[in-house]
Amino acid sequence: MVPLKRRKTNSRSAGSDDVAVTKFPHVIIFIIERKMGASRKSFLTGLGRRKGFRVEECYSQSVTHVVSENNSGEEVQDWLDAQTPGGGRTGVPAHQLDISWFTESMAAGHPVDIQDRHRLRVRMEPSSGATVTTVKGYACQRRTPLQHHNTLLTDALLVLAENAEFCENEGRSVAFRRAGSVLKALPQAVRKMEDLQGLPCLGGHSQRVIKEILEDGKSREVEMMLQSKQYQAMKALTSIFGVGVKTAERWFREGLQRHTDVVNSGYKLNHTQQAGVQYYDDLNTPVTKAEADAIGQIVEEAVQAVLPGAEITLTGGFRRDKLTGHDVDFLITHPEEGKEEGLMPKVVSWLEARGLLLYQKTNTNSYLESTDGPARPSHNMDRFERCFSIFRLERPHARPEQHPQATCEEQPQDDDSARERRASQSPGWKAVRVDLVVTPVSQFAFALLGWTGSQLFERDLRRWAGQEKHMSLSSHALYDSKQNRYLRASSEEEIFAHLGLEFIPPAERNA
Ligand code: UTP
Numbered sequence: 001m002v003p004l005k006r007r008k009t010n011s012r013s014a015g016s017d018d019v020a021v022t023k024f025p026h027v028i029i030f031i032i033e034r035k036m037g038a039s040r041k042s043f044l045t046g047l048g049r050r051k052g053f054r055v056e057e058c059y060s061q062s063v064t065h066v067v068s069e070n071n072s073g074e075e076v077q078d079w080l081d082a083q084t085p086g087g088g089r090t091g092v093p094a095h096q097l098d099i100s101w102f103t104e105s106m107a108a109g110h111p112v113d114i115q116d117r118h119r120l121r122v123r124m125e126p127s128s129g130a131t132v133t134t135v136k137g138y139a140c141q142r143r144t145p146l147q148h149h150n151t152l153l154t155d156a157l158l159v160l161a162e163n164a165e166f167c168e169n170e171g172r173s174v175a176f177r178r179a180g181s182v183l184k185a186l187p188q189a190v191r192k193m194e195d196l197q198g199l200p201c202l203g204g205h206s207q208r209v210i211k212e213i214l215e216d217g218k219s220r221e222v223e224m225m226l227q228s229k230q231y232q233a234m235k236a237l238t239s240i241f242g243v244g245v246k247t248a249e250r251w252f253r254e255g256l257q258r259h260t261d262v263v264n265s266g267y268k269l270n271h272t273q274q275a276g277v278q279y280y281d282d283l284n285t286p287v288t289k290a291e292a293d294a295i296g297q298i299v300e301e302a303v304q305a306v307l308p309g310a311e312i313t314l315t316g317g318f319r320r321d322k323l324t325g326h327d328v329d330f331l332i333t334h335p336e337e338g339k340e341e342g343l344m345p346k347v348v349s350w351l352e353a354r355g356l357l358l359y360q361k362t363n364t365n366s367y368l369e370s371t372d373g374p375a376r377p378s379h380n381m382d383r384f385e386r387c388f389s390i391f392r393l394e395r396p397h398a399r400p401e402q403h404p405q406a407t408c409e410e411q412p413q414d415d416d417s418a419r420e421r422r423a424s425q426s427p428g429w430k431a432v433r434v435d436l437v438v439t440p441v442s443q444f445a446f447a448l449l450g451w452t453g454s455q456l457f458e459r460d461l462r463r464w465a466g467q468e469k470h471m472s473l474s475s476h477a478l479y480d481s482k483q484n485r486y487l488r489a490s491s492e493e494e495i496f497a498h499l500g501l502e503f504i505p506p507a508e509r510n511a
């Protein structure tokens with residue numbers, strides 16, 4: 001065992017006066033020694049660290065900025081390919097930059113925006129007959145429609161992503177989702193491996209699976225996964241409202257496989273899980289747009305009754321023009337800042353008094369700009385006043401129908417007996433998951449952007465903000481670390497503009 005102190009010094013060979021504090025956590029630099037020599041690399045590494053940059057000794061997949069001197073794009077690409085044998089990166093490719101970007105950033109004291117002149121050029125020579133499409137590396141830079149041309153491939157990648165999630169390997173799961181998302185943005189179906197040339201985010205594993213499907217029509221790995229007891233049980237157990245991967249995994253190890261096993265087990269369930277098993281069939285039947293609209297009318301009535309002038313907006317998948325969803329998401333605000341305070345409990349009481357809620361759990365608003373803003377890492381959880389609920393929707397609006405447009409991503413396994421059981425259990429109404437979120441009007445645009453999704457689109461927006469713009473984006477605000485101030489916005493368009501992105505309308509955010 002190496003003593004801690006020595007280990008620390010060893011891991012950073014560039015001098016003891018290096019500063020450990022990283023001022024720009026989203027920028028992870030690696031300097032290529034080739035043609036530069038070890039002593040210059042060591043000098044530049046030390047310089048970068050003293051200025052608060054994170055400069056890595058070794059190349060890894062987490063590196064975001066690769067810097068070299070007197071190397072061509074091809075030379076750097078060859079060097080990088082040699083570092084990741086068997087398929088290359090699974091995430092977004094690192095920027096390949098000339099030393100000028102590094103020296104300018106040192107002079108400025110922060111990472112300067114990447115200009116074209118900083119980038120190394122890589123020549124692409126597609127083999128004849130391949131359809132070469134350029135696809136940008138971040139999902140928020142691309143248009144991703146709901147309907148696309150590669151469902152066979154994306155369905156398979158989704159199974160691998162889900163399985164990685166069941167194994168609590170988030171990085172792997174996101175990598176498969178990214179690969180699938182790139183295929184969703186293609187204007188045509190992939191027919192041969194050459195069609196993938198130049199596309200970002202396709203790691204070796206994803207490429208192997210795609211190749212197998214292109215050649216044999218299916219992937220053995222995916223087929224086996226779909227057949228596996230563990231995958232099936234994890235899928236069934238995590239589809240119970242209130243049950244996450246950890247609980248499902250424990251239950252599976254204890255021999256449970258379906259939601260009915262959970263009911264029969266006699267295990268003590270929390271309030272949420274009790275609702276989850278009680279309304280299991282309904283909650284696993286896709287919510288239709290007609291049902292979402294019917295719930296919208298009820299929410300509108302409730303909100304107007306307790307605070308006239310308040311406004312509700314349908315967000316989530318339905319705002320992206322999806323025809324079905326797993327729940328219905330609403331944002332509630334009032335044009336006068338502050339008027340929205342304390343609104344949620346009143347809305348909930350109004351709904352409860354009319355017997356419209358089968359379940360609800362309300363969180364209070366805990367967001368404070370002064371403490372929650374720039375210092376916090378930007379991640380998914382936001383701090384709005386929020387109500388997770390299950391509505392009791394009268395049946396006329398909730399006719400069980402088949403939806404041909406629904407992809408397998410949204411369509412739970414169903415059969416006649418399940419449908420009959422459902423109909424006999426709850427003939428007059430359907431249980432529907434609804435998320436209500438109250439936002440001050442000053443944060444509305446950020447909340448709307450954050451809650452419209454898709455999840456991968458949101459993830460890449462936040463990553464783009466951090467890595468490319470040195471900003472921090474959440475569902476509450478946008479903070480600019482270079483100017484040390486918040487950037488205000490009253491529309492989604494303004495937020496895209498602040499981020500230097502082309503505006504992507506909701507229907508094309510189905511990444
Ligand atoms: P959903 O999980 O409801 O997804 O979250 P969806 O796109 O509407 O799809 P279905 O049809 O319901 O399955 C909607 C958006 O809200 C954000 C997510 O990032 C997602 O993009 N969200 C969700 C949050 O910001 N915070 C949360 O706690 C939950």
Ligand code: MN
Pocket residue numbers: 316317318325326327328329
């Ligand atoms: Mn939703």
